Amino acid sequence: MNNIDFSELIVSKKGVILSDRQVVGNIIGERGESLIVEKDGTSDNIYLIPKSKVEAYDGAQIILQVNDSELKTFEQKRENQGESVLDTITDKLGDVKDRVVDTTMDVAAKTKDKID
Numbered sequence: 357m358n359n360i361d362f363s364e365l366i367v368s369k370k371g372v373i374l375s376d377r378q379v380v381g382n383i384i385g386e387r388g389e390s391l392i393v394e395k396d397g398t399s400d401n402i403y404l405i406p407k408s409k410v411e412a413y414d415g416a417q418i419i420l421q422v423n424d425s426e427l428k429t430f431e432q433k434r435e436n437q438g439e440s441v442l443d444t445i446t447d448k449l450g451d452v453k454d455r456v457v458d459t460t461m462d463v464a465a466k467t468k469d470k471i472d
Contacts, residue, residue: 360413371417403430
C-alpha cells in the first residue's frame, strides 16, 4: 500500500486490525519502513510491523495481512519504559513551540524599540 499517507493516520492514532478483524492496537509512529503500533498506552511492548504487511486502509482502520502468530514476531519492548511514543513527540513539539514563541517575542520587542 504505497499510496497511504501514514503521517495523517499517526496523528489521529488510527486503529490497526488483523485481516480476521482481531484488534491489534493503534498506530503511533513510523520507524524506517515499519509502523509502530501500541496495544494500549500502558503496555511495555509495541509492535514494529513492516509497511509491506499493510493489506488495506478502509478509512477507519489499517488492516494487516498478518495472522496472530506472525504478529507476535513483531512485538518488542518499548524504548522509553511505558511512555507513549506520541507523548515523547508531543513533549518535543511543545519545547519547539516555546522556543518559537520566545524568539517571536524577542523580535517583536526589538522591532518596537527601533520604532520608538
